[in-house]
Amino acid sequence: MHDNPILLVDDDQDFCNLVRNYLQDDYSRLDICNDLETAKQFLNENKYDALLLDINLNGQNGGEILKYLRDVDTHLNRDLPSIIVSSHLTPEFIAKNRQKCADFLAKPFNNYDIIQALKRILNNFDDVDLDVNVDEVSQDPAVTEVLFEEVPCREPFDLPPNLKSVVVTVLDQLQHHPGLKKLFSSLNLKRSLDTYYDEHIGLLINIATGIAVQHQWSYGSFLEKLVYAAYLHDLYLIDKPHLAKISTKAQLEQQKSQLQFRDDRFVLEHPEFIASKLEKLSVIPADSITIIRQHHEMPDGTGFPLGLHFKRLHPMSVLFIVAHDLTDYIIDNPEWDLAKYCKTAGNKFTGAQFLKTLSALAQCK
Ligand SMILES: [Fe+2]
Ligand SMILES: [Fe+2]
CATH class of the missing domain: 1.10.3210 (Hypothetical protein af1432)
Incomplete structure (x- = not known):
């Protein structure tokens, strides 16, 4: 059972609206923010089930959020499963960052891609027959x-x-x-x-x-x-x-x-x-x-x-x-x-x- 919302951090508001559309049936509780500071504030104040994170936030490095969550031992959202969403995923980038998140999703993606990615990180498929x-x-x-x-x-x-x-x-x-x-x-x-x-x-x-x-x-x-x-x-x-x-x-x-x-x-x-x-x-x-x-x-x-x-x-x-x-x-x-x-x-x-x-x-x- 997943009771908490999902947090989407992306500087492209049109893209955020599209993701909200994609998720409205399966994950209606979605918080959106467009920059590092607001993301940190949201993460300090709310408990989330998953994080969807764009790595390039208007010139800022989205990866800082992952580091921030890791560095504060007592953080409410420490160990939050995260998916990096980006239009610039390369094998080199993935190899370098594979320990830092649960999955990667290349932009553009469709509603199926995002729902499956969330299902994968929120459910344990080992139990499946x-x-x-x-x-x-x-x-x-x-x-x-x-x-x-x-x-x-x-x-x-x-x-x-x-x-x-x-x-x-x-x-x-x-x-x-x-x-x-x-x-x-x-x-x-x-x-x-x-x-x-x-x-x-x-x-x-x-x-x-x-x-x-x-x-x-x-x-x-x-x-x-x-x-x-x-x-x-x-x-x-x-x-x-x-x-x-x-x-x-x-x-x-x-x-x-x-x-x-x-x-x-x-x-x-x-x-x-x-x-x-x-x-x-x-x-x-x-x-x-x-x-x-x-x-x-x-x-x-x-x-x-x-x-x-x-x-x-x-x-x-x-x-x-x-x-x-x-x-x-x-x-x-x-x-x-x-x-x-x-x-x-x-x-x-x-x-x-x-x-x-x-x-x-x-x-x-
Ligand atoms: Fe063929
Ligand atoms: Fe073939």
Whole structure:
């Protein structure tokens, strides 16, 4: 039970109003202030359940508030769980500040992002039953619309310890959110018997979260974004695994003669199709939608659908693109070797963010 209000400290009043809107149903008790001094005053006078803190307060360093709470032993709000919200989150910033707060949230975010982040820090997910019950949904692939299961993802890397609870949250949302249910049934997709999809998602969750940990992105919010993207990125091709396996324009060109009418359009349009549907629903994190939209882009601009250059790719998309590539490499080469893969991948994945991701991957165990 959480009885106290949440404190939001941010100098952008429009942003504060937006957050108030987002939280009005789930956390109606929200105090807002825009500068350091008022924030300290609020914290001295009231007990809070959580703090949402912008790090740049009109030139002042919001981090001072965290230090202030830590330094006063008897403070009413000592050990207050805090989420740093910022539009300038970098892996370096997170690595440097990871001990100082409970989570990080990149701006812009949607109502789902903020509510989930608060739920994560206010509730103990260890109590959640990890056996996801899918019995109530028919398992017959001929009649199932879209069935999400916990996919086995124990290999190849050690999993982040908090991944289990993240997967439970994601699956719960995918299976029970009315908007998503409606979307899945409107797509009228039939799940294929091919095991590619489960294997692909399972490996992808393992590899993406494995790299994220090496990237110092082991917070629940980051892992959750990757897990959502892994489950949903190829949703439009769930009944066409032979098309989901095509990951570059060159592969599409090679296979064109064996494809059916419109198959090439399914391949080229699947990232944007599903991303735009999910965007309208606003129930999964905004960054996951960006990852889905960009998962077939390539650093040199030869990817699809937009042919974006590496500088225009979201850092989490970069991580996902590399993880996605390694996933298919492992499926095609069961005797794979990480050092050998990193060497080949270094030739096609150029640009600073890709190199960082590859060096994080090389550290994975
Ligand atoms: Fe895809
Ligand atoms: Fe994929």
